[in-house]
Amino acid sequence: MLKLPQSSTDRKHFVIVGALVLVVTILLGFALLAILPVKAQSSVQAEPIRWLFQLHIWLIAFLFALVSVFMFYALFVFRRRKHDTSEGEHFEGNTVLEILWTVVPLVLVVIFSFIGLQTLQQTTSGGDDIRVEAVGFQWAWTFNYPNGVTSAEMVLPVNKPALISLTSTDVIHSFWVAEWGPKQDLVPGMRTQLHVTPTEVGEYKLNCAELCGLTHWNMVATVRVVPEAEYTAWMEQKIAEQNIEVVSR
């Protein structure tokens, strides 16, 4: 078996640990990506979230590997052997190391602040080709379109930027379609908004993500993302049903 050096400052330790950190980082990174599947993938705004999430995962994998490999290696190599009664090596610290592991994380903070700013901008912006108002109340939703159409389900055309305007009539709720990514609270007395450009046709669940009382868990509405033609047809049917005089769109 490999003979490990006794002195704690021997180069050999660091070579072994470095190699192990590399291997563990790669294994762990893929493992984490596998067990943390990000559901947000059906809107333009979900893209930056997924991208940043994965970037974080690789950093997490590296830092986790760094600390845990050093730790387990030390536990193994520096364990007290039978009949050994000596004390540990005497060193009280190392200022260069301390400065290093303060400054390097600081640099990472600056980098992530910058990336964080950009992804925030991307995930909270978009056009307003379609405008909808979503009103939350205990424990359901209604949706109002600018032409006066009111609906209990939300229908949006695919690939069209939508701006959803949010308000609540009673307590705080939160608007979340997991597949789209970001969520936004609905606050009584305030108007908040959420940009979304759905990219995949399908039926989704809109959930309330802020505890709002008795049946909060069941404050659900159906959201349908449909091709443009179907959207127009749906809208026309609604207008007819609700007897609305269309002024403008």
Place this chain on the structure above:
Amino acid sequence: MRLTSLGLVRGLIGYAVGLLLGMAVVVVSRLLMGMSVWEAEAAWVGGIIFAVIGFLGGVGALSDWLKWTRGAETPLLHGPPADKPAWTRYFGVDYNHKVIGIQYGVTGMFLLLIGGSFALVFRAELADSGISFLQPGTYNTFLSMHAWVALAAILLGVGGMANYLVPLMIGAADMAFPRLNAFAYWINVPAILTLLLSMLFGWDSGWTAYPPLSLRGPVGYQLVFLSIFSIGLSSILGSLNIIVTMLMMRPKGMSLFRMPIFCWAILATSLIQLTATQLIGQAFLMLSFERTLGMPFFNPLYNAAGENIGGQPLLFQHLFWFYSHPAVYVFVLPGLGIISELLPVFSRKPLFGYRWVALSSLAIALVGFLVWGHHMFTSGYGEYLRVVFMISTLLVAVPTGVKFFSWLGTLWGGRLTFPTPMLFTLGAISVFLIGGLSGPILATTATDLFLHDTYFVVGHFHATIFGGFVFPFFAAIYYWYPKITGRMYDETMGKLHFWLMTPGFWLMSLAQMTAGTMGMRRRIADYDPALGVENVHLLVTIAGFVIAFSVLIMIYNLFTSAEIGATAGNNPWRSRSPEWQIPSPAPEHSYARPIAVVGEPYDYGLAGSKYIASMGAGDD
């Protein structure tokens, strides 16, 4: 021995009498003002306020102060009461910091069990989808109670460690203000009673109690507000006492940078508690006022023109998190201090970078005041605030990193042994690592907009709290058990506890995070099977029960070992810290003679070095 000679029993009687009296006062005043006689909410508010005071009077926490107003002498009594069995002193007002420390610690442990049981109840419900036995209203009550009972447990556990250890570690005879110390402990007891009483009515907002929801629900809310206000008062008074003790009562030679490192952690913690707690006390009081007196702080009200002439719901969130974020560091800094305290002992090496570790606690405490808005990224506050709080939050990672690297430096090159306290210390590091590393992903706003209010956050904060409090607290219990009881715990059972709890916890955290990224919201009584998270939830529930079972092993161990454990001796761990140089169990007067500090605390492996010396008569 008469039952009423126990302070606790008198306190409970005082509580009941106060409750009735307070209700009567409300009823009579309503009668006099010509209002309807019975209004449950007002009656309970009045009742609880009187009940808390009644308890404190009954238990005797106010007696000495009342005597002072009459100019009566109130000598500090030492030792167990003369005419009663020794154990009775733990059930009444006692001024010895070691007794108070045990009172805090045992009460905290007891609450941890209650809070944990609440979690087991709703975890059983969540094991599969569909509502099986817990109706949504009850579910919400259990969920909300779990949080506050567990948080109270943590605050008391922290109080226990601080009260028992700090005076011992700095060689002080007691705390600076022993009566205040007892008062700060005892006010928790009626507060906890009140908190538990709130379950009679239920409440459903989660621990955050966001208005307007918390302004609408049942009377249970009022009991919660008053209870948390009282526990907050305890935090403020307790931390004041600790700071004064630490600053004024250190022995000769113990500069701040020669204190045991745990004291630094407690200093940082106490500074937070002293300065931040008012904010939550204030916020909950405002909720209480808004409900009882109709003062519109938080609930919007509209005039005829549709303008808001009432309150602002987001104001509450700012007040709440201005306390509650720093509070998470109150939960973890002491535990991180325990880790730093124990690693050198079991590595037989100095703590790596003592000053950096000490100052990183202060840095975390200070930066912790600037980051509260990361809990509000989705709240709808100003767009620019999302950036400010993102950057300040990321900064917290820096001093946290310093701690991890210093721990590694401490292990490196040591002569490591692995008795139970060391295992829990290492377990704490591994769990806190999971928690800490899942922090920055919540700090960058874009990812948080997705993860907020999901199980990912649940995974994050349970890992930080278990790694930063629960594991170190258990390490501390095993480690100081011989000093407290004079006997050794059972090592086999201790290891069994560890090997069940640690993998169980890793599994639970990861599974929670998985559920979160798959779209599982937090705080919901039931979930859609279409999410595909059922298996993950089953895992979380099973892991939760394994953890609970392992804790029962510890309780059994602690109880039986107090009777049959091997005699521990003064210093079974060969520690340099002052408290290990005195007999076990620690005597009534801890130090027969004052001590002086003559060296560095952690110079393990430096031949001939000493940390403290006992001062003979005339040395001074």
